[in-house]
Amino acid sequence: MIEVKDLSIGYSIPGNTPQIFTHSDDYDSSEIVLRGLSLKIESGKVYGLIGRNGVGKTTLLNCISGLIWKNSEKKVFIDGMPFSNGNPNLSSRIFYVTDTTPPIHVRVDKYARKLSMFYPLFSMDCFNECVELFGLNYKEYIDNLSLGQKKMAFLSFAFASNASHIILDEPTNGLDITSMRTLRKLIASNMTDDKTIIISTHHINEISSLLDHIIILNNKNAVFDHSVLEAGRVLSFVESDKETDKEKALYSMSSAYGNRMILPNTSGIDSEIDYELLYEAVLDDSNRINSLFK
Template sequence: MIHVENLHFGYPKKPTLFSELNWEAPEGTIIGLLGKNGAGKSSFLRILSGILFPLDGAVTVNGFVPRKRQSQFLQELFLVPDESYLHSGLTSLGYEKITSPFYPRFDSARFRKLLDTFEVGPTVRVKDLSFGQQKKVVLAFALSSGCSLILMDEPTNGLDISSKAAFRKELVSVIREDQTVILATHLIKDLENTLDRVVILDQGKIKLDAALSDLADGYYFGTAAQAPREAIYVQSTALGVQYIEPRKSQAQSSINLEMLFQGVVNGADFSEAFHSSKLANL
């Protein structure tokens, strides 16, 4: 579905953001794009959607070049930005009426059901909605769009705890097997139980790209008074340490994405024991 080859991108008078970045993503996965603030997550989504243009390299999505913004490409892609863009005078149903004709597989019944689930009044004007409620309108539309690729930038930003839980549940339940969703976030805990795959972006490179099932097979995430000698990453806690080590005879453990992220950005080497991960600079 997505093919990125030797991507080079940066903003004028600022350091280069991406240099020789390579990545591929199959259809039918929910992918977490993780990175620190300023790592380029939002810019990467905008490049995939054709809003920003590479300085060099090639990007294709569903066989289309995003920068050309062809109608066949756009009707299969929906981007949820971090900021609100809804017109203040619109209602949720007004937004649906204006926007849904651009998406051939849009499901109106699902949209209205999701508005109800997210507790957003369909006839309340945007100007009377909080930022979090406006975000829920756009999230409901994205999940109802039927698009083969849905890009979400910080989707849980502005949502309260119950809304985050409702979003996670609906995301997993309504996405079809042939749809791909990319969730760019630094709020890792909010989404770790919804992901099929995790991609960690740091210093202009994709440092790790791995299926969570492979991570669970390849590594053990543990807690102890002292870390074992085989640990490849260790962090202190009030009661001892948390650690990651290559999995041998242990039962599968739950994946701690926050610890995984910290390990990757702090240089932990996942390549020796986990050959199915895709590391930068290979």
């Protein structure tokens, strides 16, 4: 479980390294990325983190992974314990696959063996399985791999680490259709009650079938933070060409067949979620959507 409590991050000098701010700090001259963000990320669930470019997804993930921290103020808690970089007991519970994977001059298999010394639950069997599924070459140097292959190598490391929190920043970038299916299968097969997977993505539809919970970031905070189950229960996603339906809608978007709309769910039957529509609706007026949830 990961908890983020009242997190504010900004740049005191634009372009410099991001820093965590507290209430006592002077905000005025700075560029705030996230303000007062609080999240509770529970075990046994797959979380989708979405938002437009630059909204702070990567910054948030960097913070959760311990790359940004402040000793005097603990804002991130892993399994209830305050987390900052340098606590191997806690950082071994996280495996973070960054958006851009580094060109390391080490062989894939050697790097896996290196990582296995730092992740106590690392499984070489799982690693081998992932490599086979992705069709990678064990003996290849990581910096010789293509963008997609590098991604796949790091995804293999992630699943093999058996870390209880796997964090993926734009994992689908650079992956072809087959690899994307492999990734989906790996996410599906690796989920257990004590594991958490957080996926930040632009391509929500690629992984929507795998999600338990959606977090949408906008305006320096999380404007939507609900489970997929609840969203399907509380909201109804319909497609209709009746103009009168549009008036009842919480939000609508034109489509080839008429209008895609969100209505309050009165039928009592869970609806399938149109993620693109939900995202646009939340960005448009998050309060209107959120008011329907408990």
